[in-house]
Amino acid sequence: MDADCAEAVWQAGLRWDRFKVGRVRWRHDKAGAVLLRRVLPDEGWADEQVAWVWPLVAGHHGRFPGGGELALRGARLRAVQVPDADWAAAQAGLVRVFTGEVGFGDVAAVQPSSVPSRAEQLQLSGLIVMADWIASRLDGIDGLEAVSMDAARRRAREVWAELGLRGGWGKLPVPGPEVFQNRFDRGPRTSQSLVLEVARRMPAPGLMVVEAPMGEGKTKGALGAAEVFAARFGADGVFFGMPTQATCDPMFIQVREWVERIEPGLGSQVALLHGKRALNAQWRALLEAVAEDPDDDFGTIEEDAAYGLPQSAGSDGERLVPAEWFLGRLRGLLCPFVVGTIDQLLFAATRTKHVMLRMAGLVGKVVVLDEVHAADVYMSQFLKEGLRWLGQAGVPVVLLSATLPPAQRDQLLAAYLSGATGDEHEAVGVPRAAGYPSVTAVWADEHGKPAHVVEHCGSWRGDLRVRVSIADEPPAASRGSGDVVADLVQERLADGGTALVIHNTVDRVQETYRALRARFGADVGLLHGRLSAADRATRTADNLALLGPEENHRPAPGERWILVASQLAEQSFDVSTDLLITDLAPIDLVLQRIGRLHRHATSRPESLREPEVIITGFQDRGNEPPWLLPASEAIYGRMLLLRTAATVLAARGGTWSIPSEVPSLVAEVYEGTEPVPAGWSDAERDAADEDLRDRRDRITKAEQFLLTRVGHHGEPTLAGLHRGGAGELGEHQARALVRDGDPSIEVQLLTRDDRGYRTINGRSLGLNGDASAEVLDDILGSTVRLPAKLTTAAEEELAPLPAWRTHPWLGHSRALVLPANGGARLGDHLVGYDGSLGLVVGPRKAG
Structure with a gap:
């Protein structure tokens, strides 16, 4: 590639075919792997050590080839080097000289004492890629005489200082009982204390599943556990994964404030990571407020045209965001603290180019994932694959959910333990908690065997008795569903109050909004995913203020406020309303929506003192299967809707005790423990068969993209890891890969x-x-x-x-x-x- 250097090598007596060399695709990544496979055994290395080291060199451009891809024979070999003893001697000498330059007596002294796990190998590979990319920022050297280890180290120090890279909080002391007061200005609730207690008791890094009601404070409990885990097991940062981009944005602010409480100034090392972070006002303000050049709004970051990030250090040198290098394509997870969508972890479980950078960004952190029940069967395959690798790497993980189906919990525990123990676990034998809220934790003991602890406690607040009502919706009603909802609202909110209406499709949201607006005028709000980013942000903030915990911002006595929303209002939406009207959805999602009822201790109209959920979007037909809204069936499938309808109809006119009944209601629907009415049994059985076929198809579809091919989890090295995998993907392509469904734009x-x-x-x-x-x-x-x-x-x-x-x-x-x-x-x-x-x-x- 350099004529002068090539001539120097030629004059030294090393030969190749000058006419054919350009026709053979042979780069230094594979050539380096071939060199090591030949030289290291001659220097006394054991085969098992050579086997895991050479893929790190072969894969440093983002893809791990198999050993068969390294073969270069006959005319192709002669094109790049004449196969004689001089070449072999020169290559072996190269390894010996550089080994000495980095401080070892000989090549044999470099041999590792053991073979690390594949997860550790993948992390190490990611750090090698990171080093290679940083080195690529160095100016080139024109003359061989200028090459020296001292000069290389000097230049490396200079570029490191230029980039401004740093780690997280370093070594933390184990926090004491005062940690909650110090971080959040109040003591912990009972469930939060339980989370911290279990985190302190776990003898090794493991997986913790926290199940607690909506509004219980799971997020703060998870942050407290993350600090305990980091102090005990040496993690130097946190990744906090959220279900959607919209839920990431407020979490970014919360995590930044929490990190700042731990170490003032450290909040600058928190990154927001999702495909539309450029639309987040807080993130952009942090970037733009500290631009070094006020005339340059976008800066010039190598390889970052897709982000266009401005400089992140102000005139006084104080950083408000992580170093620019971290914020480039594929590097976001390398930031010390990251708030992003769960997709970022799912991407790390795909057989895609440069996946090692993503894994290197996760290993060494505490990983927290919120609302894990939201992962469908397709996404769950990537989630389980990611947990398997994190378990093998000894990464502490905290999963949060209010409505986690028991079978899904068991699968997540089994995946993590499969990685942590090195044995396949289809079922883990971990008992289910006897109460709610609960904490389930698993880890590998000192003998590599599964261990667990399961604890539960009471909620910080008593049960809420929620009345369950049904508004039948005939499929051929003379009036639209909007008028039905408007009649209900007019009756229930006659003396004022607040109502939340959640529909399963945007078209239906708009239809109902029109009807309510015609009836109640300006007392009606709208929130859904087809609003412009500005309108959505404004309306979200307005409704959080109107329906939030501050009494003086809520509608005055006798006034009304009605919000019609899509599933955006289903989770991570901190509002409290007097009345909930919702389309039929799977029971866990219905319960999530009920979590918006009387969430805050604010006063209510006397007529709405008792919380009520009214469920529509289907029609009760007695002993015949109910009519289900076709759009809902297309989204959620028929089986879960039929079972949920049976559970809802059984409770009609009665109440559910929330939160204590949440686990049993979820289990009843997802495990089918309660029979549907006799006249529905055939329809439910057919729907269950269809659901099973669909699940199998989606699992099979996901398997072709998983980081580890089926049947290859026991491989000891990374050789051939990318066989059959995808290439390098952009953000939108990667998102489509891990989320099954019709793509949107x-x-x-x-x-x-x-x-x-x-x-x-x-x-x-x-x-x-x-x-x-x-x-x-x-x-x-x-x-x-x-x-x-x-x-x-x-x-x-x-x-x-x-x-x-x-x-x-x-x-x-x-x-x-x-x-x-x-x-x-x-x-x-x-x-x-x-x-x-x-x-x-x-x-x-x-x-």
Whole structure:
């Protein structure tokens, strides 16, 4: 690759075929592996040590080849080196010289004393890639005479200082009983104390599953446990995984404040990691407030065009975000503290290029995953694969859920223990907790055998008796569901109060909102996933204020507030309402929605003193199977809806004790322990068979992408790990890989007039789509996610505006330009944006 250096090697007497060398694809990663496989045994290394070391060299460009891929014979070998003793002597000499330069007496002295686990090998491989990428920032050297170890070390120190890399909190003292007061300005609740106690008792890193009611304080308990684990087992940071991008954003602020309490100034090392973090106002403010060059809003970070991050150190040198190098593509998990979607862990369980960087970012941290029940059967395959690798690496993991099905819990425990013990565990024999809230913890004991502890305690608050009502919805009703809901709200909120309506589809949300708005005017709010980013953020904040714990912000006595929402309001939405109306969904999700009832200790109208959930979206047909809303069935499947309907109908007119009945209700539906009505049995059995087939199909679909191929978990090395795997994926491609379902796409909504493009709130962008700092917020705020049925048309018909193509944040964004009146044609649909309803999608009219 360098003519002068090549000539020097040639003059030294080493030969190759000058005419064919460029036709043979042979790079230094594979060549280095071949060299080690030949030289190390000659230097006295055992075969088992050579076997795990050479893949680290062969895989440092992101993919581990199998041994068969290293064969280079005949004409192909002669093209790169004439097979004679001189080449072999030179290569062996190279290994000996560099071994001496790094401080060893001979090559034999470098031989490891044992073979690390594959998870540790993968972490080490990720650190090698990290070192290689950092070294690539060094200036090249033109002359061989300038090469020396002293010069290399000096240059490495310089680039390290330039990058500003650092670790987390280092070695922590084990926190005492005062930790909760110090971190959160109050003492722990009973369940939080239990979490801390179990964390202190575990003799080795393991998996802790915390099951507790909505609003119990699981997050703070998990942060406390993470600090205990970090102090006891040497973890130097935390990854906090959330189910969605929307739930990541508030958690980022909470984790940043918590880290800052542990060590002032350390909050600057917390990174927000998800595909749309550029839309997060707090994250962008931290970046932009400290830009070194006020005229350069985006900075120049190597390989980071997709992020365009500005400099992160102010004029006084104080950092507000992690080093820029950490924030580049594929490197986010290497930050000391990370808040991101659970996808970030799932990506680390895929057979994709550079997966070792993701695993290196997780090993050495405490991993906390919230709302783990939200992982469906497809996602769960990647979650279990990730837990297996983390268990093998000895990473402490905390899983949080209010409504975790028992079988799912058992599978997650088994996956972690399979990695921790090195034995396959289909079932772990861990007993179920006798109460709720509960903590279940597993680990490998000193003999490598499974060990566990299961504890439970009482909730910090007493049971809430929630009345269960049903609003039958005939499939061919003369009026839309919106009018049915409006009648219910008018009756229940006659004396004022608050109501939350949750539907399973956006179309249904919009329909009900129209009906309620016609009836109650400005007393109705709307929240769903097809609002622009700006509208969604504003409405979320407004509703958190209106329905949150602060009494003085809630509607005054006699006033009403009704929020109609999609599943966005299902979890991690800290509101409290007097009445809940919800579509039928699987029981765990219904219970999650019930968690929005009387969540805070605020006053209520006398007529709404008793919490009530009204369930609609289906029709009771007595001894015949109920009619189910087709859209709900398409989302959740028929079996769980039938079983949930049976449980709901059995409770009609009565009450559920929340939270104490939550585990039994979830188990009843997911395990089918309570029979459905006799007339439904055939339908339920057929639905169960269909569900089983679907689960098997989705498991099979996921298996082809898992980090470890089926039947290869017992392999001792990383050789061939990437066989049959995917290449390097972008964020959207990786997300599609770990989430089974119809792909969707986000676009920027714009309008256009005689003067050019405008944002949907009227800011001018000129003829080419100006993307300067002054209008960037407006453009990003116009981001909206299209329904899946429009994905293909959007990919074929939409593109960035001309001025966006070189922009770091908008270069891959698609613009959907709406006419001043009416909708835009996209595929077979008309798409418009209503300031009240959000994105409205309808069929294209004839002509």
